[in-house]
């Protein structure tokens with residue numbers, strides 16, 4: 238039987254493409270509130286020390302630690318009150334030897350003091366004198382200047398994707414507008430005479446367009462901006478015209494279906510016609526997703542994802558998502574994963590990597606992964622799953638009871 242695809246490994250497929258991808262130069266400045274999940278276009282350094290002043294971490298009294306050494310319940314240290322630290326202002330007094338100042342959590346340590354005694358370890362003897370019943374060390378219950386981050390320190394490198402804690406960290410040092418990479422524009426073109434828009438009535442033999450929705454959503458998750466270009470018929474001239482127009486306005490083109498080997502599969506030829514270097518990969522040693530096409534026209538990546546919705550999603554995660562990272566100047570990284578115990582055997586053929594959707598369930602404190610088997614056309618095998626288990630190239634399967642890595646959706 239003729240081998241219709243020259244399959245390559247996942248790593249080889251990504252390596253062939255990466256030679257043709259460079260980070261996009263377009264950038265924009267965004268206010269913090271609009272910058273979640275966006276990727277920094279340049280490294281950011283702190284313009285200030287955080288905190289900018291020494292702060293108390295407790296409600297209590299600012300003291301000189303040496304005045305409390307040896308203090309105990311039976312032999313307290315007696316200190317004279319010299320003031321109360323106002324919140325949000327610098328205290329206008331100094332703590333001298335034998336003195337203490339009332340301070341609140343977050344208050345600025347007055348000059349002269351070097352530590353804070355918790356209120357629980359003191360009591361008032363009279364209106365101006367306190368007893369301290371436990372010693373404190375220098376710096377105890379205090380956040381010194383710059384402990385969180387120092388002026389000039391690298392906050393985040395270029396290519397870092399901003400998370401909620403990062404936005405808070407930037408707000409903390411007064412950076413309220415950030416330079417980010419513009420979202421890559423990703424044209425999505427579905428194809429197939431039988432594929433109709435999701436809001437259409439389906440005649441016998443027709444199916445609703447699932448892939449435009451899953452692919453657009455995955456593009457968005459990966460930091461791109463989807464441009465939906467509709468559904469092309471199985472007519473090479475029309476497909477080529479639509480693909481050319483789609484690519485013109487985009488940084489990347491993702492085609493759905495027509496990747497296989499039947500007479501109506503025109504995607505490879507159409508992609509070849511879009512420009513050099515053309516098709517770099519047709520066929521990857523994976524299941525599902527084997528007929529995947531990876532190509533480039535100039536520095537714009539082009540993907541021909543298999544029409545089966547599960548195959549398209551899995552190929553997207555393996556090839557399109559990493560390409561979107563590189564276009565945004567992000568470092569390569571594995572998707573988030575965790576370990577779980579397989580509940581059923583997962584068979585596989587050696588010589589290809591298999592990906593099987595799994596549902597996660599915790600029982601008696603143990604996390605189990607239950608395979609959701611089904612053909613690669615069945616979108617609900619993905620909808621009912623939480624992640625994917627991978628069977629490596631050289632194995633004939635995984636046994637129930639094995640602890641495996643699950644890549645999370």
Ligand SMILES: Nc1nc2c(c(=O)[nH]1)N[C@H]1C(S)=C(S)[C@@H](COP(=O)(O)OP(=O)(O)OC[C@H]3O[C@@H](n4cnc5c(N)ncnc54)[C@H](O)[C@@H]3O)O[C@H]1N2
Nearest residue numbers: 427429445446447448449494495496497502543544545548
């Ligand atoms: N003789 C062989 N036939 C097939 C092979 C093979 O190696 N030899 N590979 C199979 C595998 S694996 C896959 S995956 C598919 C890939 O096919 P295509 O990329 O050419 O896609 P189509 O044939 O057009 O569609 C496959 C399937 O998916 C449905 N589809 C297509 N687009 C959409 C959409 N936007 N939304 C929902 N569903 C869609 C389509 O109706 C088909 O049922 O080839 C196998 N065949």
Ligand code: MOO
Nearest residue numbers: 525526527548613
């Ligand atoms: O490999 Mo296909 O991509 O089974 O669905």
